[in-house]
Amino acid sequence: xxxxxxxxxxxxxxxxxxxxxxxxxxxxxxxxxxxxxxxxxxxxxxxxxxxxxxxxxxxxxxxxxxxxxxxxxxxxxxxxxxxxxxxxxxxxxxxxxxxxxxxxxxxxxxxxxxxxxxxxxxxxxxxxxxxxxxxxxxxxxxxxxxxxxxxxxxxxxxxxxxxxxxxxxxxxxxxxxxxxxxxxxxxxxxxxxxxxxxxxxxxxxxxxxxxxxxxxxxxxxxxxxxxxxxxxxxxxxxxxxxxxxxxxxxxxxxxxxxxxxxxxxxxxxxxxxxxxxxxxxxxxxxxxxxxxxxxxxxxxxxxxxxxxxxxxxxxxxxxxxxxxxxxxxxxxxxxxxxxxxxxxxxxxxxxxxxxxxxxxxxxxxxxxxxxxxxxxxxxxxxxxxxxxxxxxxxxxxxxxxxxxxx
Numbered sequence: 001x002x003x004x005x006x007x008x009x010x011x012x013x014x015x016x017x018x019x020x021x022x023x024x025x026x027x028x029x030x031x032x033x034x035x036x037x038x039x040x041x042x043x044x045x046x047x048x049x050x051x052x053x054x055x056x057x058x059x060x061x062x063x064x065x066x067x068x069x070x071x072x073x074x075x076x077x078x079x080x081x082x083x084x085x086x087x088x089x090x091x092x093x094x095x096x097x098x099x100x101x102x103x104x105x106x107x108x109x110x111x112x113x114x115x116x117x118x119x120x121x122x123x124x125x126x127x128x129x130x131x132x133x134x135x136x137x138x139x140x141x142x143x144x145x146x147x148x149x150x151x152x153x154x155x156x157x158x159x160x161x162x163x164x165x166x167x168x169x170x171x172x173x174x175x176x177x178x179x180x181x182x183x184x185x186x187x188x189x190x191x192x193x194x195x196x197x198x199x200x201x202x203x204x205x206x207x208x209x210x211x212x213x214x215x216x217x218x219x220x221x222x223x224x225x226x227x228x229x230x231x232x233x234x235x236x237x238x239x240x241x242x243x244x245x246x247x248x249x250x251x252x253x254x255x256x257x258x259x260x261x262x263x264x265x266x267x268x269x270x271x272x273x274x275x276x277x278x279x280x281x282x283x284x285x286x287x288x289x290x291x292x293x294x295x296x297x298x299x300x301x302x303x304x305x306x307x308x309x310x311x312x313x314x315x316x317x318x319x320x321x322x323x324x325x326x327x328x329x330x331x332x333x334x335x336x337x338x339x340x341x342x343x344x345x346x347x348x349x350x351x352x353x354x355x356x357x358x359x360x361x362x363x364x365x366x367x368x369x370x371x372x373x374x375x376x377x378x379x380x381x382x383x384x385x386x387x388x389x390x391x392x393x394x395x396x397x398x399x400x401x402x403x404x405x406x
Contacts, residue, residue: 032361034353035065037100040072044107045314047075047338048345050124051104053086055346060087062357067097076338102362104349106150106332111136119143120380122362124349126150127377127388128331130302134392137383144381146362151275152385153348153375163274164211165344169334171215171271174297175223177336178204178267181295181319181326188326189293191266195224203228205265207280207306208272209236209250212299214243216269221246228261232279253280262286270298270306277304284308284323292324302331367403 036059038051049072051059056066066088070080080090091097098116103109105125109117114136117123120143127149140147150162175193182188182202195201204220206213209231217227221244228249231237237250251257262268262282268290272278278300287296287309298310305311309322310329315336319328334341352372356365363380366373377385379399389396 031358032356033063033065034102034357034361035067035100036353037097037103038066038068038072039094039097039103039105039113040069041105041107042071042075045316045335046107046332047315047335048106048332048341049073049076049078049338050106050342050345050349052076052342052346053078053082053088055350056083056088057086058350059353062354064353064357065089067091067100069094069097073342075335076342078339078342102356106335106345109136109140111139114139114143117143117145119145122146122148124148124150127152128302129388129391130304134394137388137392137394140378141381141383145378146366146376146380147378148372148375149377150345150375152377153352154371156371160274161348162345165348166334166341167211167271167274168215169337169341169344170299171212171217172219173333173336174212174216174269174271174299175204175219177297177328177333178269178295179223181328182266182293186319186326188295191293193220193223193225193267201226202266203261203264205230205261205268207231207268207270207278207282209233209240210271210273212271213269214240216271217244217248221248228265230258230261230280258282259286259289262290265290265294267295267297268307270296270300270310272300272303272306274300274303278306281305282307287325288323290323290325293326295326295328297328297333299333301329305329366399373399373403 059066068083068088068090070090070092084090099118102122108126108128109123123145153162154160179193180186182191182193184190191202193202201224203226206216206229209229213229220227230251230253232252241250287307296307298305298307300306301310301312309327312331313329315330318330319326356362359365359368366376376399377388379402382402383389383394383396384399386396
């Protein structure tokens with residue numbers, strides 16, 4: 001048999017690598033059954049759930065054990081009975097959930113929840129740096145945990161699957177929200193986001209030209225709105241123009257051009273890249289000069305916001321009025337369509353979790369998957385993320401160097 005014949009494909013988290021058959025057999029022997037806990041996020045006004053019943057059924061078929069808190073999936077329209085039928089254990093008491101080998105959720109873990117963890121576990125969730133404090137980070141380190149952030153997970157080509165999917169959902173959902181808040185159903189001025197024969201079209205200004213901006217622009221153009229997009233990256237603006245089937249106005253952040261666009265806008269969407277502070281902030285004075293009853297949605301509010309007047313809200317109380325302008329500053333907008341967002345999240349996590357089990361646990365997977373390694377910000381109680389370290393003035397170590405020791 002030739003060496004080529006000995007090679008077989010092994011898929012892992014959206015990528016493929018090749019292993020000799022002998023090594024593949026060894027990997028299979030190391031296969032590890034994982035006990036996965038899913039606590040409810042209801043108290044954090046987060047309606048998404050990381051695994052759907054269909055995803056749970058697949059994981060259970062691989063021999064993994066799933067513990068989910070009672071009513072954790074209810075806001076995403078998944079009942080406890082659906083999870084039971086899929087093979088999950090539905091728990092009233094979350095204590096045992098926080099003692100699982102791996103704990104999955106959407107929201108970050110707060111200090112009281114970290115206290116419930118037994119230590120030496122893997123946690124996969126959103127990071128949301130602004131949701132943390134030195135105390136919470138310190139406790140994560142003390143318990144020798146391995147933490148993975150959805151925001152940092154990458155594919156082999158460098159793309160960020162969860163960020164891209166949630167950005168697509170955020171962009172499309174933002175247009176639905178803008179339409180609602182411009183209507184009388186939310187005490188708006190009763191205007192239509194779009195165009196009607198004989199009436200001037202509504203104007204939408206978008207700050208940023210990434211995935212969320214693309215999907216928002218596409219939806220708004222479909223309604224007949226005038227779309228104006230601003231960014232500091234000409235190449236990104238050009239790519240956006242090429243992706244859309246209709247012409248749009250584009251510009252860099254020239255103050256005079258921005259002020260003019262904001263004055264005539266019916267709605268403004270802050271949709272800059274996730275994970276970095278916004279490149280441009282609309283000043284309070286600019287907001288004061290916007291039309292009364294116009295709508296602002298800030299998708300970047302958890303990163304400092306695209307508007308000086310922004311402040312974090314939640315889906316229980318999503319909006320407020322400042323200077324006559326409606327502000328909608330919910331950091332987890334995809335939760336508004338929790339079922340769709342949960343399916344998208346599950347689609348990314350399932351191949352990762354299966355691969356972790358097959359390769360013998362998360363430590364082996366981190367060592368073998370460079371793209372997954374990008375998502376790790378704490379490894380066995382050691383901080384490995386430079387952004388987090390700078391934010392809290394803490395020391396950190398490069399994970400690639402750490403792996404040479406472990």
